[in-house]
Amino acid sequence: MTNTRFGIEIEMTGITRETAANTIANHLGGTVQRTYNSYDCYKVTAPDDREWQIMSDGSITCQRKENGRTVPASREYSVELVSPILTYTNDIETLQELVRKLRKAGVCRSLSSHPANRESKRVVILQDRTGSPPSPSGG
Numbered sequence: 390m391t392n393t394r395f396g397i398e399i400e401m402t403g404i405t406r407e408t409a410a411n412t413i414a415n416h417l418g419g420t421v422q423r424t425y426n427s428y429d430c431y432k433v434t435a436p437d438d439r440e441w442q443i444m445s446d447g448s449i450t451c452q453r454k455e456n457g458r459t460v461p462a463s464r465e466y467s468v469e470l471v472s473p474i475l476t477y478t479n480d481i482e483t484l485q486e487l488v489r490k491l492r493k494a495g496v497c498r499s500l501s502s503h504p505a506n507r508e509s510k511r512v513v514i515l516q517d518r519t520g521s522p523p524s525p526s527g528g
Contacts (some may be wrong), residue, residue, distance in 0.1 A: 391478040399470040399488070402452045404464065406431055410453060410470045411442045412494045416487055417441070439473035452497050468496075486510035 401409070410421045411430035417435040424430040428444035435441065446469035453462035470491075475484060 391476075393477045394474050395477070396474055397472045397484065399451055399472075399491075400446055401470070401496045402449055402466045403454065404468065404491070404495045405465040406443050406445065406468050407465075408494055409470065409491060409496075412490050413443070413470070413487060416490050423465045435473075441473060442468050442471040444471065452493060452498075456469065487497075522524055 398405040404412075406424075406429065410423075410433055413419070414421045414433045418431065419433045419441075420433040422434070424432060431443040433443070445464060445467045447467070447468040451462040451464060451466035451467070452459050453466050454460075466526045470487075472484070475481075
């Protein structure tokens, strides 16, 4: 399992795509570039040249916190993080810490994740230990 290659998508709300991109870039020491396309993407390029993408996802019910309450939010709060290809040995701690930092930045508790391929279902279970709910697909 330590050499398993995987990708993961994490869907979230509570923060904007811009906030998510900046949080990820700050943690990785990377740079942010915005792409104005139909997904309104942000690309974070890490020092190792791997790219993390942050985009809109139409299936997300957007919310944000206001005066301690959860309220409806604009589509800017629709956030899907798509990782580059990762390996368990080199990247699981980074991924777990990114989830923690995104939560600290304001992500709502409804954060969900799912593997980008069949081989990676075990990784979602490991990530669940950081506080993420299991994916709806039973990952």
